[in-house]
Amino acid sequence: MSIFPIAPVDNMTMLEFFDCKRTVSDTIxxxxxxxxxPLGTPKVECPNRHIDWYLGVFSDxxxxxxxxxxxxxxRRSIRDDTFFSGSHLTLSQMLDLIFYWSxxxxxxxxxxxxxxxx
Numbered sequence: 001m002s003i004f005p006i007a008p009v010d011n012m013t014m015l016e017f018f019d020c021k022r023t024v025s026d027t028i029x030x031x032x033x034x035x036x037x038p039l040g041t042p043k044v045e046c047p048n049r050h051i052d053w054y055l056g057v058f059s060d061x062x063x064x065x066x067x068x069x070x071x072x073x074x075r076r077s078i079r080d081d082t083f084f085s086g087s088h089l090t091l092s093q094m095l096d097l098i099f100y101w102s103x104x105x106x107x108x109x110x111x112x113x114x115x116x117x118x
Contacts, residue, residue: 009034009102017099024064027091028055028078037082042067046074062090 009017021027031037041053046069056068058075067076079085087094 012099014099017095021092021095024091027095028063028065031084031091031095036084037078042076042080044076046072046076048072048074050074062088 012020020030028037032039041055043051045051046053048069048071050069050071052070053067053076054070055065055078057064058066058068061077063078065078067078068074069076077085079087084091084094089097
């Protein structure tokens with residue numbers, strides 16, 4: 001994942017918005033650039049009192065990534081202590097809802113179809 005400059009969100013076209021979230025890792029970086037997910041590693045201790053985290057792939061979680069302790073392999077959600085914690089939607093789905101709402105596109109039928117929600 002790399003940090004890339006983004007256009008001001010208020011002036012983004014739909015194409016620019018969707019280009020920022022082509023993959024899950026792009027979506028995570030996009031959220032970090034917007035300040036919705038923290039940049040860098042967590043500053044909290046794992047259950048074993050270590051503070052040495054890395055972003056690891058983990059297929060059992062909705063976003064496919066978790067913070068892992070380098071020493072004991074404890075896990076921490078990338079969503080902990082954020083706006084996204086507790087949601088069952090993907091980061092991409094939540095960003096879609098926010099973007100469409102900001103564009104005043106609020107038809108429930110449209111949102112269900114385009115945000116792929118049941």
